[in-house]
Amino acid sequence: MFEPTIKDIAHICGVGVSTVSRAINDHPDINPETKEKIMDAIREYGYVPNDSARNLKRVDAKAIAVLVKGIANPFFTNMIKTIEKECKKKRYAMELSHIEADEDEVDVAQKVVKEKRLRGIIFLGGLFSHSEEKLKKLNVPFVFSTVGAIPENISRKAYSSISVDDRRESARMVEYLIGLGHTKIAILVAEAQEESIGKLRLEGYCDALRSHGITIEPKLICQTQDELSHFSMENGYLSTRRLLERGEAFTALYAVADALAIGALRALYEAGLRVPQDISLAGFDGIDMTDYTVPSITTMRQPVEEMAKDTTRLLFDIIAKKTKHQHIVYDAELAVKESTACGGS
Amino acid sequence: MFEPTIKDIAHICGVGVSTVSRAINDHPDINPETKEKIMDAIREYGYVPNDSARNLKRVDAKAIAVLVKGIANPFFTNMIKTIEKECKKKRYAMELSHIEADEDEVDVAQKVVKEKRLRGIIFLGGLFSHSEEKLKKLNVPFVFSTVGAIPENISRKAYSSISVDDRRESARMVEYLIGLGHTKIAILVAEAQEESIGKLRLEGYCDALRSHGITIEPKLICQTQDELSHFSMENGYLSTRRLLERGEAFTALYAVADALAIGALRALYEAGLRVPQDISLAGFDGIDMTDYTVPSITTMRQPVEEMAKDTTRLLFDIIAKKTKHQHIVYDAELAVKESTACGGS
DNA sequence: TTGTACGCGTTATCAT
């Protein structure tokens, strides 16, 4: 099989390579007729420009990377889908890479940027604990989307972020449960280390309890297992079982991610506890699946599509130097469904 | 910021570029001390070889593509994860691309192969209706994994495939339901066009009914909506509602994909039907989530990890010319859970 | 064992 190159096309059309290049790239300085002729030949011979050669030469490689930490979390699926769409619109290539739990996302980013000559990076999920120095080395703009809080010591002018106020929205959820009359509220929290999302949501939980004069009971704080991937249904299931085995009484269970809540729902069911009659259950994120469980799960819906769109747009704008780094915080929406009811008292 | 190239490293170390190249690529003809010195400099200056330049030069680009049709289907998530792992082991880059429902996967494949100089392709999902001629143009080996049946007119020597026998396993599931006493079995089927997976599973359903002398009732065959993405929970939910509205009586519902079954479970619940007491529900695929629903869903488990591993290995072996094209068919495993019970009387 | 020089396919600069 013969793979034509730009030279072959040029030869076939009896023109120079630069003319073919101009035709491909919609360059203005070209005779419409010549362009027509060239495009015909390209179609006929099935010529497709070699991406490597292009990126090697081009300063602007028209590609970004999306680095996802925690692929197990279904919350990201929609996010990625939307980002992908936006990239296609802008005719940007999107390099999707999953970061293992033990990998350092900035190291991976650094490698990928150099390897592929990317123009920007989107970090999805994970937590944030990197030095500003290391980040600067990346040398391309990056946006943190739905990542835990970034430490204060990093200049906010050095990066962009897209997220909900995890701590506040988490507090809102717990306040909603308190409003229903619950005082013994257990929490299921993943990777509550450092400045992760889990930690923030746990803090929101504590805030809400404190401001209502409810004692924070350490035994009601259930850390998910580290060996399992955070935010998986399995983890939610097993952790809830552990929580129940402890025997501590509670009337509401708040899982800091919907995937955990779905696993929890099953564990509660197996323990003979009815939701919401015996235990109210709440999640966080707002993934589709919470609509289809029985009972459907009350959750804090993050505006995924909007966030994904804005993430991509923001990155492109920064690349095009249309804007400076920004920090956008979205409002989550309390989606009350069937899994929560009055209780406690 | 300064991005060192191979030249810079060579200059710094006082050696030629080829020596650096040899060091990077674990070439044998190099003095261990020289290599040591070079590797140190590479670490110190943070040198990362430019992938574009490498691929431009190399004949073997060390990269494959995975083209997924139907990202909404959670069944693929695990598959992709496993394939990704295997690629990393072999130090191959993996290009993941989602194919829209209206896109032609072979066209996309063709474009991607030329753009990125790939060594092989994995097609995940979707159906198969392409001419052999077009496939040959791809010019790199490809493996169809969990794709519907490939038309007879294409030589089986021209491609590899990995799948379960969708028709037979589907029949097995229906036979299991019949064995429980069900005779009025409704089916929820997505994209029953051409040689798709949906069609095959529908045929298996018909086979089982026929061989047990049960009349095939067209009204019990519920096509999911075309506008929605196939294999989504939403589609399962809405289609089941439509089915129920028709008023046709049935005691078992078989959804040809677990994602559909999960949506169906909810629709049945809303209609006041108990599963499995009033209606038995069965799915297909064996995604994790079926363990966590209430009730858990009886399903045909495809050996995902094994299939994904073999898919990748097979492709690599073909690339390395270690083997010819193969067609591997796996046994699915009937996973009986809580959603099915005796019925029909 | 090591270094020099060429070419991969493309875009960009400069003439024409």
Place this chain on the structure above:
DNA sequence: ATGATAACGCGTACAA
């Protein structure tokens, strides 16, 4: 408007 030619960063044949 068009064509020749120099890079881009790397791997490799070949010479040393």
